[in-house]
Every structure is written in C-alpha cells, then in structure tokens.
Amino acid sequence: MLLSLVLFVMLVLANGVPVVVARILKRRWAAPVDGGRLWSDGRPVLGASKTWRGLISGVLCCALFSSAIGLGLMFGLLFGILALWGDLLSSFYKRRLGMASSARAIGLDQVPESALPMVLAVFWLPISWWSAALVVALFTLSNILFSPLLYRLGIRRHPH
Numbered sequence: 001m002l003l004s005l006v007l008f009v010m011l012v013l014a015n016g017v018p019v020v021v022a023r024i025l026k027r028r029w030a031a032p033v034d035g036g037r038l039w040s041d042g043r044p045v046l047g048a049s050k051t052w053r054g055l056i057s058g059v060l061c062c063a064l065f066s067s068a069i070g071l072g073l074m075f076g077l078l079f080g081i082l083a084l085w086g087d088l089l090s091s092f093y094k095r096r097l098g099m100a101s102s103a104r105a106i107g108l109d110q111v112p113e114s115a116l117p118m119v120l121a122v123f124w125l126p127i128s129w130w131s132a133a134l135v136v137a138l139f140t141l142s143n144i145l146f147s148p149l150l151y152r153l154g155i156r157r158h159p160h
Contacts, residue, residue: 003125003126003127003131004127004131004134004135006069006071007079007117007118007121007125007127007132007135008135008138008139009065010062010065010066010076010079010080010083010117011083011113011114011117011135011139012139012142013058013061013062013065013080014058014059014061014062014079014080014083014084014113014117015058015083015084015087015113015143017057017058017061018051018053018054018055018057018058018084019054021053021054021057022051022053022054025053028053029051029052029053030048030051030053031051031052031053032046032047032048032049032050032051032052033046033050033051033052033055033088034046034047034050036048039095039096041096043095043096043098044095044101045092045095046088046091046092046095047091047095047100047101048101049091049101049102050087050088050091050101054084055084055088058080058083058084059077059080059081059084060080061080062076062077062079062080062083063076063077063080064076066079071125075120075124075125078117078120078124079117079120079121080117082116082117082119082120083113083114083116083117084113085116086111086112086113086114086115086116086117087112087113089112089116090105090108090109090112090113093108094108106144107140109143110139110140110143110144111136111140114135114136114139114140115136118132118133118135118136119132121135
C-alpha cells in the first residue's frame with residue numbers, strides 16, 4: 001500500500017512540477033518539444049504547451065524524489081520519462097483529433113501518462129498489476145477532481 005502511494009506521488013510530481021515551473025518561469029526556457037512544427041494534417045505535432053523545460057523539470061523531480069526515498073535515481077528517471085512520454089502521446093492524439101491543447105479529454109489526458117510508468121513499476125518493483133491499475137485509476141480520478149481546484153487557486157491556467 002505504501003509503495004502504491006509513493007508511485008502515485010511520483011505521478012503527481014512528474015505531471016505537476018512542469019505546471020508549477022511554467023507558472024514560475026513564465027516563457028523563459030519554454031522551447032516547444034515539437035519545435036513548432038506541423039504534422040501532415042496541418043495541425044501542431046504537440047503544441048506550444050509541451051516544452052523541453054516541462055519535460056526536463058518533471059523527469060528530474062521524479063528522479064530526485066525516487067532517489068531520496070530509496071527507489072533509485074535510474075528508476076525515477078525512467079518513471080518520469082515514461083510519464084511525460086505518455087503526456088506527449090496524449091497531446092499528439094488530441095491534436096490529431098483537432099482538439100486544442102487546453103481542451104479536456106477525460107481518460108486521454110490521464111491514462112497514458114499514468115499507465116506507461118506503472119508498467120515499468122510492475123516490472124521493476126514488487127507491485128502487482130492490480131495495484132498498478134488502482135494507482136492509474138486513483139491518478140485519473142484525482143486529476144479530474146482536483147484540476148478545477150488548482151485552477152481556482154491560480155496554479156493551473158485551465159480548469160482541467
């Protein structure tokens with residue numbers, strides 16, 4: 001149970017730290033991961049909100065937290081990378097569907113960024129598939145429920 005909670009916290013850090021860092025640094029070091037390129041459909045590959053700054057800050061935070069609690073730097077790096085790749089994958093699909101980067105897509109906004117790193121956790125740590133699925137469900141529900149609160153507190157730019 002404690003390990004599941006730690007992994008949930010790591011998901012929150014990987015996905016939340018980039019939002020906080022963006023609020024602090026504004027447009028500084030906000031180079032988009034896709035370089036502003038368009039896909040063959042004429043839409044952005046990912047969008048301007050997916051930045052190298054966010055990717056690096058989320059991964060580093062995960063790695064440092066993982067190292068500090070004894071799960072190891074390498075596990076944290078890989079966990080953070082997979083979480084943020086899942087987020088990039090969601091953005092890619094949202095752009096293909098013609099959705100703006102601020103558009104809400106329940107499930108698509110949460111599941112890839114939580115499920116990919118949890119697959120790593122199942123193979124790396126003593127955690128079952130059942131526990132991993134519960135962490136993904138908890139992350140999804142908490143994201144849906146708490147994002148509007150974070151918006152009202154001025155932490156998020158959009159209520160979802």
